[in-house]
Amino acid sequence: MDSSHSVTSSLGHSVTPSLCHFVTLSLLLLLSACATPEYDDPVAAMMDRRKQPEWRLGAAKQAEAKAADDPKRLAAMDRLVWDEGHPDELRIYAIDQLIARDEKDFLDKLDRRIVLIPYGTPMDHIFALGKERRWPHLSAMLVKRWAVPIRGVNDDNRKERKWIGELNSDREVEQIVFETFTSPDEHITAPQRVGAWALLNRISTQDQLMTALAEAPATTALVVDLKAAAADLRALPRHREGIKWLYFLRDPARADAWQQAKANVAKLSPDQRVGLAMRHLAILPLLDENTLAMNRTALLAAMHATLREEEIHTTSGRGGGLISDYPQRLSDRQDKLSWADLATMRVLLRLVHDADVKRSLFEQADRDLANNTTEFGGVLDIVTGKPIAKEYPPMLRVSHNRQYAPTEEMIQHCYTGLAHYHFHAQAHNNSAHAGPGLGDIETAERLDFNFLVFTFIDKDRLNVDYHQPGGAVIDLGTLRR
Secondary structure, eight states: OOTTSOEEOTTSOEEOHHHHHHHHHHHHHHHHHHSOOOOSSHHHHHTOTTSOHHHHHHHHHHHHHHHTTOHHHHHHHHHHHHSTTOOHHHHHHHHHHHHHHOHHHHHHHHHHHGGGSOTTHHHHHHHHHHHHHTOTTHHHHHHHHHHSOOTTOOGGGOHHHHHHHHHTTTSOHHHHHHHHHHOOOTTSOHHHHHHHHHHHHHHSOHHHHHHHHHHSOOOSHHHHHHHHIIIIISOOOOSHHHHHHHHHHTOGGGHHHHHHHHHHHHTSOHHHHTTOOGGGTTTGGGOOHHHHTOOHHHHHHHHHHHHHTSOOOOOOOSTTOOTTTSOOSHHHHGGGOOHHHHHHHHHHHHHHTSHHHHHHHHHHHHHHHHOOSOOOEEEEEEETTEEEEEEEOOSOOOSSSSOOOOOHHHHHHHTTSSEEEEEEOSOSSOGGGOSOOHHHHHHHHHHOOOEEEEEEEETTEEEEEEEOTTSOEEEEEEEEO
């Protein structure tokens, strides 16, 4: 064979010199295409979201080699860590760069901004570094991050729970969260404490929190107020809105009202206090001696007897709700209702049948029917010994007629009122929408009040549904004009 026309490849195949030249040239072109270009402004290139991640990383390394101390580069590193939408490898590179340059500054920012780090490799990287370097406030940072709920992710499955456990293998995770909440450490801000308290309510029972508060030092104003609520009222707020409610009740100007509430709670037996919540406090002074003498079993039987005489209208729900999710008969929810819940329904049922209240409710419902920009609503209360249905205009009017947005004034009235109410009065024949919708259920979870929904069955009938936090919905019957 003529060697000028043939060579043997490394795999033993005979190829021509022209083919060898073509393969070599193709490999060079491929390597050239994969290589990161040299940039005149590598900082701008590494921040260019249109470029491939590997080119941006290459540009970042060019910027480091050319001018590691350039303030422009360091500011860009900061944005790569905290801004949304950057590739994981670039974010991790920036994290390492900032830690190498000034670890204390990075930790100060991480303490405030840890919730901005996305789940996945970057957060895993930060935890691994923190655990290895024994960062002093890492557990508290993870509590702050865990306190922010993630829709669809159960608290038991949150990575923060696992990580806190790894850092504190000698103690329960709940204990670490509680100690973070009560710590006077300046690294924990007031909003973060409120978030930690909401987290504690998600992962602990009220009884556990009552016990923990009784033993906790009075380290902050929030802890002091919560200790008072636990000791005096046997009722605790669950989240931020409840904390606002507690601050309202703890105002020194309302000291007499607080003492009266304390006295009302003291009249209850231990069994009657089970499940007591802040929304029950305004109901307690209205309970007659007969109700106060009943245990839960007797009160449940009395409510069943009352509701058997009522005209009930159940529904499959609004906004995608299913009847299996929110059944509306007392028998469906009775195991979830406390003595105070039953007492609350007993009082509210009596008040909505008051002649003046009923007249006011129908008048408001008629005006709601004539208005197609919002639902109407207000607060049921007792003023100077007389029951009233106090109407509040909505915070805003929308382009549809299936929403009521409560104002701050109305919310504050509910701190001392009996129940928030609104209407489903889009038509006289509206029985298909009798009861709370999914938005109403979510509002109950957010505000923790007692709630009533009044729905037109026909021109002269309003169905009454009670609902409360936790999703319990009870049809209380029907009002006739």
